Amino acid sequence: MIFVKNLSKNFGGIKAVSNASLTINEGSITGLIGPNGAGKTTLFNVIAGVYPPSHGKVFLENENITHLPPHELFARGLMRTFQIAHEFSSLTVRENLMMVPENQSGEKLIDIWIRPSNIKKEEAEITKKANEVMDFLQLSSLANEFAGNLSGGQKKLLELGRTMMVEPKVVFLDEVGAGVNRTLLSTIGEAIQRLNRDLGYTFCMIEHDMEFISRLCDPVIVMAEGTVLAEGTAEEIKENQSVIEAYLGTGQKNKKLR
């Protein structure tokens, strides 16, 4: 599905990602873990077209997407969420969701005048879809609230909701569980599993919560110092010596990752 080949990204003298190669298989929920500063978010940003890579290539279904701008990646079915939840703060929750589907006929100024009924019909559909998504994520009571007023956890849900407005091929989730309480986290986890199972979304998620990772992800990729350190099931990763070293430093080899 996604194939990253020898990717590097430098910021000045800092090598955020160096020569990382990885594959995300179709239909998988791939976990991406690693200590802080391992280059996970930078990798996401390069894949999502926010930064151009210094070296290397990214492929989506055998198409080279390395230098495409974010909105074209979106059109090809690649979506992402942010580590710190982003939202359109001056739009309501429903409007935030309705913003997502692209090429709505309301975007063409001519259509506004000559085919208003089409736009109405289309907007009714999108509104219905948005309402379903809000029901699913238990956000319905906040539909007309400005997104800027939501709590951190609710914004995370909204981010996930945004990916549900279209049918993306692959979704990159950047710490979707950070700052979210346990109950909400299991709701999010269930939502991810359902989307993966029923609608066939491919996920790639950065996460720190090992329990959450082991429940959802297969395979798990470990990054450290900008490169891929190990790959395998959650159980294998927990046993992997070099991974334990990367997390806990040398001299602590006897300790296991919990």
Added chain:
Amino acid sequence: MVDILNSLTLLTNYIIIPGLTYGSQLALGALGITMVYAVLRFSNFAHGELMSFGAMSTILITWLFQSYGLTFGFLPTALLAIPFAATITILYCLATNSLVYEYYREKKIDPTTYLIISVGVLFFTAGLIRFIIGPDDRKFNDGNRFILKAREFKELTGLNEGLAIKTTQGITIGITICLVILLFWFLNRTRTGKSMRAYSDNEDLALLSGINPKKVVIITWVITGILATVAGALYGLDKSYKPFIYMYLVLPVFASAILGGVGNPIGAIVGGYVIAFSELIFTFAYKKVAGYLLPESLAPTGLIQFLSTDYKIAVSFVILVIVLLVKPTGIFSGKTI
């Protein structure tokens, strides 16, 4: 009672109607600046010259129409010319965008540098305008001059004071109301307007939501072009067209945008009227009004004027300084639209 009516007429004639007119012109100008600031994220100092460019285009097309004997009855021919002039101005905006601004936007240059670049565009545009139409004063107002003449008003009401409403004043206020309603409808009700607001709100997220930045930028320039042309043409119709005056007009326009909260369209409109009314209130001579309202023994001998009209423009700057000291984000804390 008659005295009160007389003084009210005086105030309406010299403060309320000119204030609404001038305020509308400032508000339209400030809206243009605010749109550029909110979406393209820089202070466009060339906006005054864009208004001038729009007014110039309007004049040239008006002349063309007049040479073919095409007029608009009792309304100024310029009203017919504005849509065409707006098209020309939009093309000019898009040309500056693709030749100048886009290059720097791709380089993600900081807003201060952008501001200086816009000053460069300002001088280029000013030169271009002088090259095309020359530096002279031009009058291009035709049709009826007054909706209501002072003499007619006096005959109608039997008051001592007259109330005159110029056609241009009526047109300015009317067009501003229509344009503002249209703009807010566009921003709040249409998908394109919403994607502009979204882009202004959070650029990163907008890009990752499939909003095409080039399209948003182009639409912003289209709106800016229309606003600048209408504001410039109305100002030129109301006073007269002097190419240089717009370089000074951009200052109160900026003051209005900042006062209301730059990046906030409602703020721009409120700011425009606040600046316009304070300029008039502080420079109006209240002698006659006081003469009507006070008993004869207390009638003032001086002009009762806070400031000479020479200091008109200074009023907007005093307000600007106070706003920046007390609430730097403006009345309606700006930044996004």
